[in-house]
Amino acid sequence: MKVISLLKDVKNELKFVEKELQKAVEAPDPLLSETSAHLLNAGGKRLRPAFAILAGKAYNFEREKLLPIAVALELIHMASLVHDDVIDASPTRRGIPTVKARWGNQISMHTGDYLFAKALILISQYSNPMISSVLSDVSVKMCEGEIQQIISSFDVRQGVKDYFYRIKRKTALLISASCQCGALAVDAPMEVVKALGLYGHHLGMAFQIGDDILDLVADQKKLGKPVGGDLRQGIITLPIIYALARSPQRQRLQELVGKREKSEGEVLEAIKIIKESGAVEYSLNMSNRYIVKAKKQLVHLPPARAKDSLVVVADYINNRKY
């Protein structure tokens, strides 16, 4: 998804976002400044700010109206990452130790809360109540997704419906909100806001399916973490669900997937079974359908270069390798 930050329409604006992000994570306490800045300095694609900017530009570009919401969206995303780290105790994220690994659970939780609250300050600047309404709805649903992920972990009986419920909340809704809020910030009419919201939703679904495929098939170096992470954490993704239902070796796969502690060999065996079942092709096809649906929404937008960029982004998601 790096492509989005390289787009002409976005690249320059993200420099402003970066500066404001640095300012936003400043805290009176040096430790809190350090933990807050820790994840920020590890970089990232700034996907949600990029979507907000592109969505805003698709209607009418006004930097000073777009910047606070773009920054707020990245802060919300970062807050959820820091809180995720508290949970799954993963030792690294984006190639560096997590806040949790370095400072422990207590500090991580408060750092997440802090980043989220900083986002709220930026959001409260907007007079359009739709912006905070959209974002508070998403925040509620993101928690629902997290809880469902915990409850359903290692549960091999879950189906495609559970998966879609989860990735909608984990990923698609915040990308959809990014698009909506970008449009709302520049006072786009509801028709445009709605179309961009659906575009973001469908693209977010495709993006997460893509992520979940890559977690099984990607090059470890490019992925920045070992493959099979979801299997290890018991997160049962679309390709796994497909293979659990369709693979001739589904019984063995069930056994492997349901195991709370897996050896390296068992993870690789599960991946092999999943790949051989056709699950990757099935999932790619599902992702592709979302891409098509996302692009269809763009007909509701006025012609603009940013609109073309939204098409480029959609096509890219369909073809990314890492």
Next chain:
Amino acid sequence: MKVISLLKDVKNELKFVEKELQKAVEAPDPLLSETSAHLLNAGGKRLRPAFAILAGKAYNFEREKLLPIAVALELIHMASLVHDDVIDASPTRRGIPTVKARWGNQISMHTGDYLFAKALILISQYSNPMISSVLSDVSVKMCEGEIQQIISSFDVRQGVKDYFYRIKRKTALLISASCQCGALAVDAPMEVVKALGLYGHHLGMAFQIGDDILDLVADQKKLGKPVGGDLRQGIITLPIIYALARSPQRQRLQELVGKREKSEGEVLEAIKIIKESGAVEYSLNMSNRYIVKAKKQLVHLPPARAKDSLVVVADYINNRKY
């Protein structure tokens, strides 16, 4: 502080708050509903809703305008309690097992996030941007207070200034915000909002000093938890700071307070030294000064029965025994 919920001006309204709170914690997932409702059903004084209602009534009573913010304030408070439980791993709160003790850290953290996000939905209903602005500022500062508490725990070198920095963020600001938001919700003029904000701030400071005194001197049964909890957790409160500086046995006290694992006998010994130093009287006097300052702010309010209630509440805080 139970008195506030017994006041005529508040009692009836809190029944509405209670009903709305029950609705607010409903979740699509049964586990999330259960964890969210868990703390709610344990009861509580509903201090923050009560302050919002009294503050609103001091200007102009409109239930439908006050109810959402009153509920939101309690949700924010509950969210912070659930997150606190993740941290200090205390086995009970309000006499029942904590969310953390029953469901673990992951679920607790998301339950806290969920309650907070539910509050945001209620807040986003208000068209006055001051309300979300006040609450997002408070949320940022509450995190700063939590982090400072972690960093400074067991640190016997801290002074009164560190203590006031902390209790302002931990307690006073949210009570101040409750008063401000109650007034803002009923469209009170800025002069009234400001006076009520200062009233709430001073009262909140007095309230926390009172809590910190009671943690050392209260009857364990009435307190609902063992005395000396702060000493055990390394939270160095005003009476402790005073005794660390003034007690003739300050060297022994330093040793005891700085110890990360204390025996029951050591906790009781520390409490004895603190009491003998005159720290309780000093702290009561400090609390009293805040009460006086709080009451002074009420001259800026128009005459109303709720104004008299605010005086009653202030006097009560000065005399409470548990």
